[in-house]
Amino acid sequence: MKVAIIGAGASGITAIKCCLDEGLQPTCYERTHDIVKPADDFEISGKWELKVKDLAKDEEQSITYDAIMICTGHHADKNMPDFPGMHNxxxxxxxxxxxxxxxxxEDKRVVVVGIGNSGGDAAVELSRVASQTYLSTRSGSWVYNRISDRGLPLDMLYARRITFALKNMIGxxxxxxFAQKKLEQRFDHSIYGLKPKHGILAQHPMVNDELPNxxxxxxxxxxPNIKHFTENGVAFEDxxxxxDIDVVMFATGYVFGFPFLDESVIKVVQNKVELYKYIFPPNLKRQTLCIIGCVQALGALIPVSEMQSRLATRVFKGDVLLPPKEEMWKDIHENTEAMRKRYIAGTRHTIQVEWLEYMDGLAALIKCIPDLWNMLKTDPKLALACYFGPSTPYQYRLEGPGKWSGSREAIFTQWDRTLSSLKSRPLDFKENTTGFSKFNVFCIAVVAIIVYYFIVYYKI
Structure with missing residues (x-):
């Protein structure tokens, strides 16, 4: 089965790997305009006609593929605002x-516009060499640390099944x-002028270790937000x-789309796209086209792209059957409504997903989600490590399609690899570096109380 992969970035390379794992024949292309349309017999064959150009030979040809994986991501076209007076x-x-x-x-006066991760990183870097750097924001932001308690990575400490379960239980x-109190212990967001009107969970997190310093x-x-430009400066809304501003840098995000694909297949309006699991166009009669990496996860993207690709390749092969069109549309509408209720409005929050919830959802379709209840009987040590420890992608290689014999050992040694770069000065005594913090103790205590309540109240 021949598969065309459009986009050779992080998601594209991941898609190639997953195609090879499933015995498919991938060919990867970099994106140009007006290349992807359904073959004339698409409704029967599900094939696609791809128009490509050999730049070395300056020759153009059409090639037919059995399936298409679009891996151009959502950082596609720059979103450039137009403020009054900017052209002057x-x-x-x-x-x-x-x-x-x-x-x-060096020695410039710089204004950075936008307080997402790119804006924060650029402003911090430039402030070390510029004579003065300004960071302009409409709404402010809550700021997380990459390095959290005990100097350990934020995601490995908090991206855990126990954390997600507690969040669902306590609301x-x-x-x-709790999260706001935790962030305010590091620095008072009001004092620093960063505190927004919205809550912590209503915005994609900004992660920056140096901003308060x-x-x-x-x-x-x-x-605050820019009101208008002058010939040599910037006026703000306050x-x-x-x-004497030398540079204005817009860290204002991106507008994504698929200009090489006919709008009858996928249409994007203001960064809103309707895809089942953010992968499959629900109206296609043959599911031989998918979108990979066009999702904003509260966690690492490459494992998400891999899981999407694992699912897509098995759908192409017929090993996984997607639900009927009506069920796919129902899922899309439910996700859209949940996102609308949680996040502040804007083009930044149109493809948001919870990392663990989304990964588990895809894994359930692939049938590679770890069965923790059964594991608790057969391998309790591993079950506890999966539930209370970091939810790393090794867990999706424990069973089912794509099972890897080394996944169990990888789970038990993941902290060794995470911290190995810090071991440049060996100590002559042993320290516990498992990341078992006060938060873990709190989680276990809450679970114990809930279990005890059910045992006593329901006599189970």
Whole structure:
């Protein structure tokens, strides 16, 4: 089975690997415009006609493929706002997509617009070399640390099955208060001018370890949204103006779409796209086209792209059958409504998913989700490690299609690999580095109380 993969980035490379795992024949292309349409006999064969150009020979040809994997992601086209007076500004204007390093920004006065991860990282870096850096934000943001308790990675400490279960049991408001208190212990967001009106769970998190330090030093200053440009500066909505600005950098995100694909197959409006599991167009009569990596997960993207690709390749082969069209549309509408209720409105929050919930959902379709109840009987040590430990992708290689014999050992040694780079100075005594923090103790205590309640109340 021949599969065309469009896009050779992180998701594209992952898709190639999954195709090879399933015995398919992948060919990967970089994106151009107006290349992907259904073959004339699509409703019977499910095949696609791909128009490609050999740049070395300057020759164009059409090739028919059995399936298509679109891996261009959601960081496609730069989102550039247009403020009044911007065309008269004599300084440099660019998007963070075109920013590579701090060379050339020495002793400049720089305004960075946008307080997402790109904006925060760029502002922090530039504040080390620029004479003054400003970070402009409409709404502020809650700021997480990459390095959390005891200097351990945030995701490995909190992206756990026990954490997700507790969140569902005790509810969003309580989780939000706990998370806010945790962040405010690091620094008071009100004092630093960062505190937004919305809650922590209503926004894609900003992760930045250095932002409060740079703000405290004065080399980085927060400003409200831009009102208009002047010839040599920027006026803000609070009535202040900063003159002699050399550079304005827009870290204002991206607008994604699939211009090489006919809108009758997939249509994107203001970063909103209707796909089953953010992968499959529900109206296709033959599921031989998928989108990989066009999702905003609260966690690492590459494992998500791999899981999407594992599912897609098995759908192409006929090993997995997707539900009827009506059920797929029902799932799409339910996810859209849940996202609308949770997140503040904007093009930034149109393809959000919870990492563990989404991964488990895909794994259930593939039939590679770990059966923890059965595992508790046969391998209790592993079951406890999967439930209370970091939810790393090794768990989806324990059983089912794609099972890997080394996954159990990998789960038990994942902390060794995570911390190995820090072992440049050996100690002459042993320390417990399993990441078993006070939060773990709290989680276990809550579960124990709930179990005890059910045993006593329901006499189970």
């Amino acid at each position: 500004f004599k300084g440099k204007v660019l998007h963070s997509h075109d920013y590579r390093h701090t060379a050339g920004y 969003g408001p309580i989780v939000e208060r 740079r703000l405290a030093s004065g080399m980085l200053k927060l400003k 009535g202040t103006t900063e003159d």
